[in-house]
Amino acid sequence: MLLKLIKQAAFNSISRHKTTVAMVDAAKRLAARAAVDEYVKNGQKVGIGSGSTIKFAVERIAERTKDESLNVVCVPTSFQARELILSSGLVLESLDTTPVLDVAIDGADEVDKDFVLIKGGGGCLTQEKIVAAAAKKFIVIADYRKDSTLLGEQYKKGIPVEVIPMARVPIKRKIESNFGGKAELRMAINKAGPVVTDNGNFILDWKFDKVHKWSEVHKEIKLMPGVVETGLFVDMTNAVFFGLEDGSVKTKLVK
Numbered sequence: 081m082l083l084k085l086i087k088q089a090a091f092n093s094i095s096r097h098k099t100t101v102a103m104v105d106a107a108k109r110l111a112a113r114a115a116v117d118e119y120v121k122n123g124q125k126v127g128i129g130s131g132s133t134i135k136f137a138v139e140r141i142a143e144r145t146k147d148e149s150l151n152v153v154c155v156p157t158s159f160q161a162r163e164l165i166l167s168s169g170l171v172l173e174s175l176d177t178t179p180v181l182d183v184a185i186d187g188a189d190e191v192d193k194d195f196v197l198i199k200g201g202g203g204c205l206t207q208e209k210i211v212a213a214a215a216k217k218f219i220v221i222a223d224y225r226k227d228s229t230l231l232g233e234q235y236k237k238g239i240p241v242e243v244i245p246m247a248r249v250p251i252k253r254k255i256e257s258n259f260g261g262k263a264e265l266r267m268a269i270n271k272a273g274p275v276v277t278d279n280g281n282f283i284l285d286w287k288f289d290k291v292h293k294w295s296e297v298h299k300e301i302k303l304m305p306g307v308v309e310t311g312l313f314v315d316m317t318n319a320v321f322f323g324l325e326d327g328s329v330k331t332k333l334v335k
């Protein structure tokens with residue numbers, strides 16, 4: 081009897097998890113499709129972000145390429161994005177050939193009420209920021225779990241900071257002594273040692289313990305020798321599309 085109850089509880093918990101994953105994926109897909117339909121136009125140069133949500137945007141661009149003969153070129157923000165562009169049959173370019181983009185679309189780990197983003201949960205923050213800065217419009221796509229009033233409300237993994245490997249200890253100490261919290265070296269899964277970014281660097285995940293003035297914190301951290309980039313995206317976003325649990329999309333436009 082006890083064994084039966086335990087098995088039932090385990091089964092219920094697995095099905096709940098599967099339902100949540102399906103709902104979150106549905107929300108990501110909705111947001112991605114709405115953003116592509118509104119912002120990607122024929123003949124454009126498009127920056128392609130990284131992560132799990134962007135897959136749905138690329139899927140929609142590929143669909144429109146077939147259905148409407150949409151003709152766009154894509155610039156990736158990571159190895160993952162590059163592979164995604166190629167495997168979807170889209171045209172791959174780089175910032176060398178295409179330094180000015182019409183639009184860049186990307187996911188986010190969290191978005192606050194002032195459109196400050198945390199990015200880099202997948203370690204791609206530096207190339208993502210370079211591509212976003214090269215775009216005339218930067219559009220964010222996310223599911224309902226990313227919509228926060230303040231950073232840290234829902235995303236608990238901290239702010240990623242990409243650092244040159246030999247500088248990681250001094251930078252960690254400076255971040256912790258200047259701003260509090262803990263800056264932890266991101267460790268790899270299925271590989272011994274730290275995560276190594278597409279640029280050959282390490283990531284410190286700074287778990288902050290209070291809300292800061294993010295533009296100031298970003299500037300100060302960025303000035304520390306050995307810091308390549310922070311995952312704080314301040315004053316970069318033009319619009320955010322959130323896919324909601326009820327199947328609708330909430331769009332927030334920056335005025």
Ligand SMILES: O=C[C@H](O)[C@H](O)[C@H](O)COP(=O)(O)O
Nearest residue numbers: 131132133187200202203204
């Ligand atoms: O480094 C990763 C990127 O910043 C992603 O855009 C971010 O982590 C959001 O990823 P996802 O779409 O998987 O939630």
